[in-house]
Every structure is written in C-alpha cells, then in structure tokens.
Amino acid sequence: MAQVNTAKLHASNRQAGRRKWGSVAIFLLLAILGLFMALPIYLTIVMSIKPIEELFVFPPKLYAARPTLDNFRDMFRVLHQNRVPFSRYVFNSVFVTAAVTVLQCFFSSMAAFVLAKCKFPGGKIINGIIVVALLYQSNVIYIMQYIVMAKMHMIDTYMALIFPAIASPMGLFLMRQSISQVPDSMIEAAKVDGAGLFRICWQVVMPNQKPALMTLIIFAFQGAWNIQTGSIVFKEEYKTLPTVVGQAAASGLARAGVAMAAAVFLLIPPIIIFMLAQRQVIETMAHSGIKE
C-alpha cells in the first residue's frame, strides 16, 4: 500500500497543477450547465410564490417581487372541499409509495442476484424477457392490465395501485447489471462457507451494492409517488395525492400559479428521498474487498 501511495505521489506531483486547473474548469462548466438545467425548476418555484398580478407582466421577471403563499393556500382550499379529508389522500400516497418501494427493492434485489450470478434452467430466457419487456411499450398493455385486475377483483382497492408497480423490469435490470460486476469468487467463497442463496444475497452481495440499491430506491419511490389513480381507482377514498392535486390545479382560477404550487408541493418528497439516497451513494467508496 505504501508503495502504491509513493508511486501515486510522484505521478501526481508533476500533474497536480494541471489537475487542479482541470478541476476548476470542470466546476465552471458544470456550474454554467447547471444554471441552465435548474432554470425550469427555479421558475416553477418562483411562479408558485408569485401573486396573480405578477404572472402577466412584461418583461417577465426571474423573481417574485412580492412573494406570497396564496397559490398554495388556494390549492389546499380546493383540496379541503373534497368529501374525503385531506389526510386520507396523504395516507394513501404514503402507504402506496412505502409498500411499492420496499417490496420492489426486496424482490428485485433477490431476483437480480439469482439472474446475474446463478446458472439455472430458464435463467437466460428470463434475462432476455426482462429487456424485451422494457422495450415493448404499447398503450394496449394498460387495457390488458386493467382486464387482468378486473378479473382478480382488484379495481378500487389498494392492490390495484401497489401490485402492478412492484415487478418493474427497469429496477430488476438495473440491479442485475450492477450485481453482475460482483466477482464470482466472492460468492463461491460464501458458498464454501455453507451460506444459502438468501444469506449470500443479503449478507455478501447486497452490502456491496449500496449505490445501485439507493438508485433503485430513488426510481421506485419516484414511480410509486407519481402513480396516477385515474383509470384504476374510482372511489375517492383510494385516490392518491398526484391525482387530487392535479384535479385541484386544473380547477383553480389563476391556473398557472396553482399548477406551479401543486408541482412544487408534489416534488418535495421525491427530492428529500433523492438527497438522502444520493448521500448514501456518495459515501460509498468501493474498497479492495470487492476486487477479484
């Protein structure tokens, strides 16, 4: 290890200056691009706190002169007019999102481990089907999904919201790709020690898969949080926040402002989860333990 460090030191001494300037350049490049990328989100937030009369001035301002929470108040006022208490929608969204995220991560990780690292009859076919399922996009599928759920009497229940979102081919594909990088020797060693597949998956493989798992959590949460209940749930009691907030945004007087408030409101939970998960990703520094 010491040898490695000195060698690196020599190399980096010569290059340190150039590397440092390179870092500054990269930072500037990312910052400029970042400003551009952040513009729509920034404008959404600004619009959500602009009073109505400021929405239509020329030239349009990049900030709110007199910020107000009127748009948010209007949105909540519309939401509270519903027959079902607002807390019920919050509960629906939290429950559905939590169930989907936990089950999807749990099931996908196990399936991905087996598909990436075990040879068994049918494994290759399933691997192929996963990619095909990702590529096959058709608006007829939703109708068929509806028919399947109707046959199983799932319409107008939480099951209709949770079950179809659990087995996402994208989540599985992501985990499978990542787990395929785990060296076979690690798994063989655990097998020699007498560990079963379940234990190998959760005690040997998954602890090394924090970045991929955290990324999967972000995707699963985001997907589940945005589930639109429009066509599978008709009872007000089972509607989720995106559905009712969308309805509220569409019925307001100054639609632009309320729509922005709704967008900002719905964006908060995914962003919190994103920040928490990304911090975990970044804390991961792959150690030599994962080496072949």
Next chain:
Amino acid sequence: MAVGSKKRGKGELWREIKKNKGCYGMIAPFMVFFIVFTIIPVVMSLPMGFTDFNMVQPPKFVGLSNFTTLFLSDKIFMKSIRVTLVFALLTGPVSYVLCFLLAWLINEMHPKLKTVFTLIFYAPSMANVYTVWQLIFSGDMNGYVNSFLINLGIINSPVQWLTDGRYVLGVTIVVQLWISLGAGFLALRAGFQNIDRSMYEAGAIEGIRTRWQELIYIVIPSMGPQLMFAAVMQIVSSFTAGTVAQNLVGFPSTDYKAHTIMTHAFDYGWQRFEMGYASAICMVLFVAMFACNKLINKVLGKYMD
C-alpha cells in the same frame, strides 16, 4: 440436442431444476408479480395488432390489414416515422453521451458538490412541469425566451415557438434533452461510485497520468453493465417520446411536425378508439427498438471485452 438423448435430456433438466430450487425460490416473488402484471398483459396485447378492436365490441381478426394500411396508405404514419427517427437520432446519442460525461465529471467533484450537481441535473426528469415550459416558450411577449430575445434586439416581434411549424420539432427536442438526464444518468452515477479506488492507484503506477487516460483505460472498461443499462433506457426514452410534444406543442402539432410514432398510436388508441390499429403501430415501433438494442449491444459488447 440429439434425438436419442431426448429422454435423458429431460431427466437431466428435471435434475438441474431440482438442484437449483433455491434459485427459483429467490426469483419467485418477483416473477409472480411480473407474470401477472406484465407478461400476461403483454401476451394478451400481442394479437391485438391483427384485429379490429374498438374496446366496446370484442376484437375481430383482420389478418395483416392493419399493417398494410399502415405502410401503404397512412401518410401521417410515414411522416411520424421520419419525425421519430430524426428525434431519436438527435436526442438519443446526444443525451447518452451527456449522461456519461456529466456523470463522470460530477464524479471528479468534491463529495458535497456531487449531491448538489446530481440533483440539479436529475431534477428536470423528476418534475413533469410542462406548464413552465409553455411559459418559457410562450408565443406572446410574456414568454421568457421571447422577452429575452426582444430585449437583446435579436427579434422584433414574438416568435410562435409552440405553433410555428418551423420550430415545434426543435423546441420539443430541446425540452426532451433537458429532461433526458434520467434513469441512465443516475445508474451511471452509481456505477462510477462503485469503481474500485485501488484501480486508479494501480493505473497511476502503470503510467496513467491524465483524466482522459483514466477514462479510457480504467473507467469505461469497468462500467460495461451500467453503459448497457443507460443505452436501453436511452433507446426507450428517445423512441417512445411523445408526451413531451403532446404537452408542449399540442396535439396534433402544427402540420404534424412533432408527430412521433407514439403520438400516432395515442391518436388512434385514445382519440379514435381503434385499439387494433394502435397496437399494430406499437408493434412496428417495438421491432425498430429491438433491432436498435441488438445493434448497440453488439457495438458496446465489442468495446467491453
């Protein structure tokens, strides 16, 4: 497999299955949900392309007539193929390269900055805020782009970004690129984070000096699976794009200038309720995406080994 060994082959297969029952146990929970909610609906939807189905009456088998109509007399479909190809060829590779380069550059940053930059670049794909895009490209003087350009003196009167046939596809492509740093980008970020640090040290000993060399000799070879994932995600998002255009430049767009294959399928499926025809459109698109994926797999596979 030889014919004679068929029986023995069967017994062997059964033994293999029994030996690996642990594998099936691990995969079962996922597969149950996957079969019921994805495979069965997909299999049920496959024959729809060969039927006339309006969602009220049961589907009626019509053979290949949907496909012959599509390719021989549907002029707008031909137009949508061109739009889709232009769209996919422009947004797909550009955003794929962007995803990779940005994920790599962010990886070189200080840990605290990493989260911030990753969030900034990923956030547009988190929020489907089409309203704000409409305000940015709004055709009156209140639009941000218009007022900005008028103030700079580049244009004198507002440009109809969202309705002028000359601009709709361009605007759609810009917005699509804006929101395209999605799943592929995050997966690549995670992949970078998982590269063994000691690889860089070993590389330094072997004479790797610059970031560029690191990228070519260390980073890319150890990112194969993530690059493959990002490629598939990019194919899906660039070929099936349609919602951006529909929400932004309206439906149908002026002169069908931003009319993609997916928009065409939406038109027939949910506007005219000709589900059989819409399904045939989706099948054509699937074949194109499948071929594209095979091609990219081949190219990437060559570089990975």
